[in-house]
Amino acid sequence: MAVLNMVSALNQAFGGEMERDPSVVVLGEDVGRDGGVFRVTEGLLDRFGADRVVDTPLAEMAIAGMAVGMALNGLRPVAEIQFMGFSYLTLSTMISHASRMRNRTRSGMHVPMVMRMPYGAGVKALEHHSESMEALFVQVPGLKVVVPSTPREAKGLLISSIRDPDPVVFLEPTRSYRLMKEEVEEESFTIPLGEARQVREGDDITVVGWGAMMPLIEKAVGSVGKKGIECDVLDLRTLSPMDSTAVLSSVRKTGRCVIVQEAPRNCGVAAELIARINEGALLSLEAPVERVTAPDIVVPLPQGEGHYYITPGRIENAIERVANF
Amino acid sequence: MAVLNMVSALNQAFGGEMERDPSVVVLGEDVGRDGGVFRVTEGLLDRFGADRVVDTPLAEMAIAGMAVGMALNGLRPVAEIQFMGFSYLTLSTMISHASRMRNRTRSGMHVPMVMRMPYGAGVKALEHHSESMEALFVQVPGLKVVVPSTPREAKGLLISSIRDPDPVVFLEPTRSYRLMKEEVEEESFTIPLGEARQVREGDDITVVGWGAMMPLIEKAVGSVGKKGIECDVLDLRTLSPMDSTAVLSSVRKTGRCVIVQEAPRNCGVAAELIARINEGALLSLEAPVERVTAPDIVVPLPQGEGHYYITPGRIENAIERVANF
Amino acid sequence: MLIDDYDPLKKRMLQVLDQEGKVVNPSLEPVLDPDVLMRAYRTMVLARQIDDKAVILQRQGRLGAYPPNRGQEAASLGPAMAIGKDDWLVWAFRELAGLLWKGLDPLRLYLYWMGNEEGSHYPPGLKVLPAVIPVGSQLPIAVGMAYASMIRREGTVTLSYCGDGATSAGDFHEALNSAGTFRTPNVFVIQNNQWAISMPRNRQTAAPTLAQKAVAYGFPGIMVDGNDVLAMYMATQEAVGRARRGEGPTLIEAYTYRMGNHTTSDDAKKYRLEEELKEWEKRDPLVRLKAYLMNRGMLDERQEETILGEAKEETERIVVEAERFPRPTVDDVFKHTYAQMPRTLTEQLERCRRLEGGGR
Amino acid sequence: MLIDDYDPLKKRMLQVLDQEGKVVNPSLEPVLDPDVLMRAYRTMVLARQIDDKAVILQRQGRLGAYPPNRGQEAASLGPAMAIGKDDWLVWAFRELAGLLWKGLDPLRLYLYWMGNEEGSHYPPGLKVLPAVIPVGSQLPIAVGMAYASMIRREGTVTLSYCGDGATSAGDFHEALNSAGTFRTPNVFVIQNNQWAISMPRNRQTAAPTLAQKAVAYGFPGIMVDGNDVLAMYMATQEAVGRARRGEGPTLIEAYTYRMGNHTTSDDAKKYRLEEELKEWEKRDPLVRLKAYLMNRGMLDERQEETILGEAKEETERIVVEAERFPRPTVDDVFKHTYAQMPRTLTEQLERCRRLEGGGR
């Protein structure tokens, strides 16, 4: 068992799946010779050849559309979009075709594709390179949306996504690509989509997050733990379908909840979770649920980042406030 | 004062604004000679000429992008997208440029444009012609999102949107285009953006909706009124910025709330409102807030519509359930 | 090669038949089995019947908004005749005749336009994509499909259609440019019917021909008389050959005309001149093929009547079957969102079922 | 007209100077004031300095990811020299020399790459759009800007730049096709620097030239030696003239080379051959203009040194100023979302202020 960072774990997932299933192909800008701007697809071109590791022209609509067509014609494409900030160009295709072909044809056809992209902030990047607009995809019926938070999770979830018969949007937290390492099984394994992960058990308060927020949450939870607040921590893992059952049963136990969302506030995943808590566990609530989110502004350029990003301190504050309500 | 339907009221708004301000231009597919597929821009070509009433090639990205450029260079463009189902093609431009130019340039430049489109279901239309995906736009910091519900509202809100210094997405409920008529002042008038409209006062329960849901709500509210349930009805009117203050003060008064949303459930405007009620009025709640929404599935073709659309009966049910909780 | 002789920059248009059904250029006349020619004619007649009937049904409230095909039968049929069973056909929404040739049961088409998703539920192996409404968005999909065939070394091609309006869309560009780069086995047919709703062809692009757009992608384009089914067949056949041999994509502009309204919700009188329509009615593709067959002694008036009669019967059959077809249940509209229904959706379905059952 | 002589389908490339600075074709040599030529040279030298320094600053952690301009100075400068004060310049992100010519204070550029939005806060009346990162998305905007100028009968033009990679994007197509249809006063310059990150030009499109993409839009295209500032100037001047006279847009392909990495985060050695770079280093645009000026006796070694010294000083000035420039406050990052801050945002700002002040 090797100790890997998320980039290597993802790369390993690709290697295994492409060995196992010759219909798996990778496409996107710079995914071949360059190995992807974050090196996730490094080495795949040499191992699997240019037919299956496809450097595309600079054309996101075509990347998404070609992936749909490949999937309809027997392949299992994994498309890479270089940054989430450029994925908006694919929304029309994802909404109008990827997510609907199954329903449109009454399951006569379906679209087993994955669209991966790095998302999120904290790496001092240019404009459009720090966005976290996952709720754009979560809103779309027929899509699945997956966000891993650790190297091992990334591998297992990517493999499940590739094998899934439905279109999956796979969001990789840029900030976590090389942040941490952990032991990852050499061989292939899957982590089921649609199930949240219990990261830590506690009776005082439920803390929910996903992706790049998990390391921040763990810090915050550690600090408040020292003050005697025991957190029940959930990594949502799949934003669509959302495992609200896990969240609700935790909230029914703790009566309190903080949701941490990197994205702006309006109509985000946290809002949806609060609505579901309201619907299914309102009577258990001993305090208003709090969301720690970005404000409803454009992600600032690096010099303004400090005013924008969520910190463990902010999460800690929120946990304490809700716990002591 | 003439009695107008929504199409005529919008047409009148255009006439007045184009007379008043020579920088107002209209662009889109078939907006000229054809007067738009719903006839909203009928007659404008003859009155204002082809320079200002611009029939474009079939290219939504260009329509949105050109509108941004026109706005940056001294015009006040009002772009029409033929149906919301084709507006996803504009999202990249709206997110990356329209909504950000002001912040990007620290207010050195800004984008006073309107993007109008019919949205919503109930007219037995083809695929992609019935969608209600407003939350895609509501999520985007820097955009405003406006949805009129009656002819007079449509006129006043469109004029405000045209005069607004920021980009506005203006959603016209297809179903209401010719559904009702009301008296509309001949001259121009504005209705401020960002303020909900109190449609009816009542102490028992708050009912919130917008756009095409308002006539359904009014029916439902009438029925439950006969059973002694008095509803406080709010037409949200502007989805972004959202007038949650009005909703919260109503909920503080009634302690109960039903939100009616034509769109699918996940991460919609109703979820955001529930989150804000949770944050600001949880302690006033005497029952869980209920959302009446579409399910998280693709809008069915006409033969399946009946299983999908919200009816006054469903709203009535929800109101009674919450009122009697 | 036709595509060299008819380079669009030379401003020539490929034609085999004149309106009287005479062969303009004998060296271009395809060698087709009489059965095949007769089947082509029957297909066009049937397409015309189904199309006309759909317009009537719409007026009677028995079918939804519908985009008439009248005048474009040859433009969609000729290309379909040049592909095989294992090749893919990717259409937009105005390719009735081509679909009939390819083997799609027209019942499905009526179901579709009547607003039932079963209308896009095709038998496995038919190799036809469902109708695509967002203009141009089928083209990148067609490139992906061709790419998949290509790397499997199948030797199959993907034939796709789009309208003149679609050529302005970003999808068109990204698709054709990518296809050129990958040399995928794509044949792109533009049905240039001169109009995109109310927008005439010359307001869609300043390029004098649509075929010349291929110059931007590094592969050949050709402009073809789209009302001449033999010319469309010949051009596509050559394009299909190139694709099968790994020589990459071809763009074919079918110069044709939409004789009807854009859809039944549209009124073309508002924006186009009656005379233009009159001119084009003289070039009716059905009349042209009939004249050719009569000239060749393959068809007479009596046969013609029989064919028409059969087409009418077939049309009646599908009207009856389509109207008898079960309407979607609440389960149907939920069931196909994902392969497995997620829990939240199951709950939503149960609530809907309850409501429909009169519960709360 | 140059655009007739250099029709891209003829596969010719417009060139005025050879690498030794000799005039290849005297009839094409522009009549430019010596002051203007000297200013052009100074601009290129300054651009090179600012560019090199940015790369160093990035390595020292004093500036963010940065896309080097080295080798492309003539391609962006020549066009900028051909427009006037009232014309718009719409850039992508690698047009330093052109921006300096247009009058943008390079301090703004450093602020931008250092991650401060004040870097895109330009003085009113400058008529330059901020940098555009989503590749190609500036082009529809440029068409809208030109449209606005056109209907005001201003006689001004909009000059826009994009890369070779951008030509594959749907935005490129929709923009150029619309511009052709409306005959807007646009001049579209493609900086074909042979690479889009790791993708070589021939993997971007199968078209043998990028200039010929104009054929798809019904307006002229021309391929120009992009390392020859005089050729770029001449071609653009002609395009600008056409635009001002209402003759519509022109597409100019500047054939040039990105000598550096894509950005400071990239390592070009991974995907391209050292020899290719070596070849292109011989065609350095700065060296070429210098040789021309020396040949014409307008520049000597001493002057050259002075110019270089001045450029270094100026670069130091902007480093100092940029590093001294106030960083955005919490108010700054909220304030410019809307003209008037909505209530919810005010609340969010207040909470942020409170948190930053150590409150909760």
Ligand SMILES: Cc1ncc(C[n+]2csc(CCOP(=O)(O)OP(=O)(O)O)c2C)c(N)n1
């Ligand atoms: C992306 C998109 N924009 C707008 C529409 C609305 N619309 C439907 S058909 C049509 C015109 C299509 O013209 P063309 O491509 O020439 O096809 P034709 O209708 O002539 O067959 C338009 C604008 C659409 N379906 N998709």
Ligand SMILES: Cc1ncc(C[n+]2csc(CCOP(=O)(O)OP(=O)(O)O)c2C)c(N)n1
């Ligand atoms: C729409 C979009 N997709 C992807 C990217 C990531 N990206 C940044 S620059 C670049 C290559 C651009 O190539 P080109 O247009 O030739 O410009 P150059 O970098 O050579 O100046 C890519 C793929 C982007 N910025 N925008």
Ligand SMILES: [Mg+2]
């Ligand atoms: Mg057409």
Ligand SMILES: [Mg+2]
């Ligand atoms: Mg380049």
